[in-house]
Amino acid sequence: MSVAKVIEISSSSSKGIEEAVRDGLKRASKSVKQIRGAWVNDIKVLTDGSGKVTEWRVNMRVNFELE
Template structure:
């Protein structure tokens, strides 16, 4: 039986929500091993001068504890 743990991570990108998600996983992977999945819980964006300037994600990252 595997034991899994979930952490919540916030990340942003000036390119896309996908890029923000990749950044969240990459940053978490620096200190968390055995990441199994990422769930995008929420997406938002910052608008400046009528254009989207920043994409934000709130993700849940699941990893296995060994």
């Protein structure tokens, strides 16, 4: 039998959504073991004065197995 837990984290990247997700999971894996997946709940962008995207932000729920 396995038991899982879900936490919510936020991450950002100037390059794109995939990198924001990847970096968030990489950082989470330093303190959380047995990560099994994530759900992206929310995507937000920051822009400069001309409307150019300067930063991508994601909020995600991360699922991991308890030992």
